[in-house]
Amino acid sequence: MKRNAxxxxxxSVKEGxxxxxxxxxxxxxxxxxxxxRFEEGIGTNPEELVAAAHSGCFTMQLSAFIGExxxxxxxxxxxxxxxxxxxxxxxxxxxxxxxxxxxxxDTFQELVTKAEKQCPISRLLNTAITSSATLL
Numbered sequence: 001m002k003r004n005a006x007x008x009x010x011x012s013v014k015e016g017x018x019x020x021x022x023x024x025x026x027x028x029x030x031x032x033x034x035x036x037r038f039e040e041g042i043g044t045n046p047e048e049l050v051a052a053a054h055s056g057c058f059t060m061q062l063s064a065f066i067g068e069x070x071x072x073x074x075x076x077x078x079x080x081x082x083x084x085x086x087x088x089x090x091x092x093x094x095x096x097x098x099x100x101x102x103x104x105x106d107t108f109q110e111l112v113t114k115a116e117k118q119c120p121i122s123r124l125l126n127t128a129i130t131s132s133a134t135l136l
Contacts, residue, residue, distance in 0.1 A: 022069040055080035061119035074099040
């Protein structure tokens with residue numbers, strides 16, 4: 001399986017503008033710019049998209065591991081914060097809250113750690129990955 005996205009940029013880095021389109025067209029000429037990346041401009045940015053990818057991938061992986069352990073999650077919510085400093089992504093922190101009937105906190109924490117290490121986006125990122133998890 002292969003997925004794709006396209007970026008188009010016009011102009012200088014500070015005054016220019018770009019558009020991102022994904023294969024699925026969920027992003028379709030979605031704007032991004034210096035302002036949306038480094039200030040509070042309108043549009044998305046690469047780090048926000050990495051955070052979305054990491055939180056989504058991790059959450060699906062955790063759900064799979066929960067199922068393999070014989071449980072079913074009622075709800076899993078994951079927030080990912082990408083730490084971007086001096087032009088480098090230096091960390092990704094996942095904050096997880098989940099409602100999973102019958103699971104012990106110890107088992108839940110083990111599965112979170114396993115998913116943190118094994119989800120495909122975690123394996124792709126060459127950075128420190130941390131998590132904190134709360135079983136509701």
